[in-house]
Amino acid sequence: MAERVAITGVGQTKYDTKRADVSIAGLCREAAVRALEDASVTWNDIDAVVIGKAPDMFEGVVMPELYLADAMGATGKPMMRVHTAGSVGGSTALVAAGLVKAGIHKRVLTMAFEKQSESDAMWALAMRIPFQPALVAGAGGYFAPHIRAYIRRSNAPDHIGILVAVKDRQNALKNPYAHLHLEDISYEKVAESMMIWDPLRYLESCPSSDGACAMVVAAEDSVSGDRAPAWFAGTAMRSEATQFAGRDQVNPQAGKDCAKEVYRQAGISDPRREIDAAEIYVPFSWYEPMWMENLFFAPEGEGWKMTDSGATAIDGDMPINPSGGVLSSNPIGASGMIRYAEAAMQIRGQAGEHQIDGVRTAMGHAYGGGAQFYSMCILTKDKP
Amino acid sequence: MVLRATGKAGSPFAAVLGRRPVRTISASGAAAYLGEAMRDVAIVATAQSPALRKEERRNEVEILMPVIHELRENAKLDQDDIGFTVSGSCDYLQGQPFAFVTALDAIGPWPPIDESHVEMDGAWALYEAWVRLQHGDIDTALVYSFGKSSPGDIRRILTLQLDPYYLVPMWPDPVALAALQARALLESDGVSEKDMAEVVARSRKHAKDNPNAQLKGDVDVDQLLNEPMYLSPLRKHDCPPITDGAAAVILAAGDKAREITDRPAWIRGIDHRIEPHSLGVRDLTDSPSTRKAGEVAGVGSGKVDVAELYAPFSHQEIILRRALGLGDGVNVNPSGGALAANAVMVAGLLRVIEAAQRIMDGSADRAVAHATSGPALQQNLVAVLEGE
Numbered sequence: 155m156a157e158r159v160a161i162t163g164v165g166q167t168k169y170d171t172k173r174a175d176v177s178i179a180g181l182c183r184e185a186a187v188r189a190l191e192d193a194s195v196t197w198n199d200i201d202a203v204v205i206g207k208a209p210d211m212f213e214g215v216v217m218p219e220l221y222l223a224d225a226m227g228a229t230g231k232p233m234m235r236v237h238t239a240g241s242v243g244g245s246t247a248l249v250a251a252g253l254v255k256a257g258i259h260k261r262v263l264t265m266a267f268e269k270q271s272e273s274d275a276m277w278a279l280a281m282r283i284p285f286q287p288a289l290v291a292g293a294g295g296y297f298a299p300h301i302r303a304y305i306r307r308s309n310a311p312d313h314i315g316i317l318v319a320v321k322d323r324q325n326a327l328k329n330p331y332a333h334l335h336l337e338d339i340s341y342e343k344v345a346e347s348m349m350i351w352d353p354l355r356y357l358e359s360c361p362s363s364d365g366a367c368a369m370v371v372a373a374e375d376s377v378s379g380d381r382a383p384a385w386f387a388g389t390a391m392r393s394e395a396t397q398f399a400g401r402d403q404v405n406p407q408a409g410k411d412c413a414k415e416v417y418r419q420a421g422i423s424d425p426r427r428e429i430d431a432a433e434i435y436v437p438f439s440w441y442e443p444m445w446m447e448n449l450f451f452a453p454e455g456e457g458w459k460m461t462d463s464g465a466t467a468i469d470g471d472m473p474i475n476p477s478g479g480v481l482s483s484n485p486i487g488a489s490g491m492i493r494y495a496e497a498a499m500q501i502r503g504q505a506g507e508h509q510i511d512g513v514r515t516a517m518g519h520a521y522g523g524g525a526q527f528y529s530m531c532i533l534t535k536d537k538p
Numbered sequence: 539m540v541l542r543a544t545g546k547a548g549s550p551f552a553a554v555l556g557r558r559p560v561r562t563i564s565a566s567g568a569a570a571y572l573g574e575a576m577r578d579v580a581i582v583a584t585a586q587s588p589a590l591r592k593e594e595r596r597n598e599v600e601i602l603m604p605v606i607h608e609l610r611e612n613a614k615l616d617q618d619d620i621g622f623t624v625s626g627s628c629d630y631l632q633g634q635p636f637a638f639v640t641a642l643d644a645i646g647p648w649p650p651i652d653e654s655h656v657e658m659d660g661a662w663a664l665y666e667a668w669v670r671l672q673h674g675d676i677d678t679a680l681v682y683s684f685g686k687s688s689p690g691d692i693r694r695i696l697t698l699q700l701d702p703y704y705l706v707p708m709w710p711d712p713v714a715l716a717a718l719q720a721r722a723l724l725e726s727d728g729v730s731e732k733d734m735a736e737v738v739a740r741s742r743k744h745a746k747d748n749p750n751a752q753l754k755g756d757v758d759v760d761q762l763l764n765e766p767m768y769l770s771p772l773r774k775h776d777c778p779p780i781t782d783g784a785a786a787v788i789l790a791a792g793d794k795a796r797e798i799t800d801r802p803a804w805i806r807g808i809d810h811r812i813e814p815h816s817l818g819v820r821d822l823t824d825s826p827s828t829r830k831a832g833e834v835a836g837v838g839s840g841k842v843d844v845a846e847l848y849a850p851f852s853h854q855e856i857i858l859r860r861a862l863g864l865g866d867g868v869n870v871n872p873s874g875g876a877l878a879a880n881a882v883m884v885a886g887l888l889r890v891i892e893a894a895q896r897i898m899d900g901s902a903d904r905a906v907a908h909a910t911s912g913p914a915l916q917q918n919l920v921a922v923l924e925g926e
Contacts, residue, residue, distance in 0.1 A: 156673055156675075209635030209636060210628075210629055210698075211630070212635075215699070216630045216696065216699045217657055217658065217912075219917075220815055220916055223917075224815050229814045231811060231812065232810050234656060234658065235656060235657050237657040239639060249654065249669075255672075255673055256669045256670075257575050272702075278635050393653035395643055395646065395648050396639055398648065407650055411649070411650045412650075
């Protein structure tokens with residue numbers, strides 16, 4: 155009961171608009187094999203497999219864990235499939251870690267993916283049933299009004315979103331796995347790109363990607379590999395109702411509760427000072443300042459000042475999304491796990507060109523649905 | 539009929555597992571499991587909707603709400619008293635992405651709750667809740683599951699579970715694959731169409747005592763055998779009905795469970811395993827994943843009074859009984875099982891509920907619950923429940 159859990163291996167695929175070179179199983183296997191290699195273990199060392207992805211309609215395969223059992227080396231083992239909307243990549247990792255924490259398994263392989271090119275996410279998101287408001291404008295159309303509300307509340311200047319978009323794409327140039335490598339990214343280029351969901355411009359929005367991310371999570375006595383692991387010091391999931399009078403969709407309570415819980419578990423009282431790097435789920439530029447407040451990195455109404463001052467840049471005092479984030483790669487179901495994996499890579503010193511010196515405490519964050527689902531973790535270099 | 543306790547040596551599946559037999563049972567996991575390390579967790583309250591062929595007037599949330607209310611009332615708990623909430627459902631049944639999102643409204647998640655969802659039968663949601671309770675920081679969990687099969691074409695939907703490149707283009711639907719499996723079983727050894735009809739007759743008879751069942755009544759085996767073939771060798775009654783429904787459970791740990799109810803149904807073991815997806819490498823007449831899960835869950839370590847097996851097709855009950863080593867003395871599917879009502883995504887959790895009910899009402903001391911997922915019993919979960 156309540157065993158310590160570490161991330162001992164991470165694996166990512168190259169993210170791209172269309173990975174036509176691999177099947178769905180091939181894509182997932184690419185990430186899984188890399189995670190096993192990173193942990194210096196083989197398929198036989200894995201006790202159970204936990205996979206996650208966003209809606210099955212994104213590929214047209216119902217409950218794909220059944221089809222993926224062989225490719226994930228799960229035959230004869232327990233296999234689970236998590237789906238908690240956009241936060242699923244994070245939740246999947248936490249379900250896997252939970253199996254180890256409970257003392258049930260020693261090593262669990264966890265993998266999350268999306269192969270968006272197999273279907274059309276906008277179509278899938280636009281499906282509706284009777285008596286329910288249609289969501290025909292995609293995720294950006296859903297979030298834009300909340301962003302406008304944030305700008306009105308905080309009096310943030312208009313250029314903040316553009317700064318985030320430029321910063322994350324510049325970070326992505328240092329990440330070989332990132333989908334978008336926009337060599338000529340600039341403030342002007344983002345500012346001049348088409349306005350699609352006011353105030354979100356085209357280049358302030360995430361791409362639609364194919365990709366998979368996998369991790370090996372292990373118990374203390376089963377840590378393997380040449381590289382020191384990243385330890386889970388705090389894990390939490392929180393959900394709130396989608397729609398009700400009085401729900402604050404700009405600074406949702408579930409996000410605040412989830413953050414407080416992981417900080418409590420990890421013994422963090424001042425997140426901006428104590429966390430060295432964070433991978434935060436920012437699919438649309440303005441969500442960086444919004445989450446800075448929701449996660450208590452900045453007082454309410456002042457998150458945009460962190461972006462404006464360069465604090466969230468890779469060389470700032472609170473680097474956010476050194477990998478380039480969701481704005482640079484978005485295989486939806488995997489995006490949350492990529493945040494965890496990138497946070498682990500920062501701890502383990504394996505982030506290459508986007509490595510930040512001396513990271514001892516990092517945060518992974520994912521959110522989903524209409525910003526009512528949250529999954530977060532605090533990872534540390536030192537055993538908690 | 540001959541009940542076989544062990545798998546056929548040299549089956550393709552054994553070959554797949556054979557490379558590392560000890561490891562695949564998760565030596566580490568099984569050891570922790572069967573030892574004293576696990577926290578005692580019990581089912582303390584259950585609720586279910588009536589199984590209906592077509593819930594025309596109520597959507598999924600509306601079916602769920604009375605079930606959740608009844609459940610909390612049974613346990614005398616509010617949502618504030620619940621440590622963890624988890625559900626199981628399938629977007630494709632509802633015909634829209636994120637179907638579980640609106641279903642969460644049935645819970646009333648405010649203030650925010652610790653919550654998760656599996657795109658699997660509710661039995662796997664129950665497994666996740668059991669794991670979560672092992673962490674030791676919370677004492678209660680609420681599990682629910684829902685599914686309306688009636689609005690869509692369930693046979694086509696479940697076909698989309700198959701390998702999208704090599705199998706789906708041929709559209710072998712679940713009934714066709716079950717027929718293949720039944721044919722293999724009939725041609726393998728000692729199982730006859732009469733054995734299958736007997737499963738159906740008993741299910742319908744048992745269902746007479748289940749107010750929530752859909753198909754019930756006294757049917758004659760010879761009469762059943764005179765029915766025309768549907769998809770040879772399956773007759774229509776060998777196949778499950780189409781059902782809409784929902785079910786929910788509250789789990790509690792240790793003394794909390796004893797506080798809530800006089801006779802909790804203790805989960806003494808629970809495990810699940812998956813087999814290869816490729817039908818060509820499986821022995822369809824056997825269920826090695828059920829056997830393995832049953833071994834880890836500890837089915838064989840005591841007398842089994844009642845077993846609730848999720849066998850959507852009549853011949854699958856025969857395969858499952860063999861895999862679990864259940865003899866003639868075991869009361870199998872007193873609820874009527876999936877041949878009497880089969881709300882996809884709910885039916886597995888319902889087997890656990892029905893088994894738990896027999897423990898909670900004192901009519902059984904030790905029960906086995908089983909759930910399945912995927913074509914021709916690809917993935918299976920087994921739980922052992924006991925009274926105190």
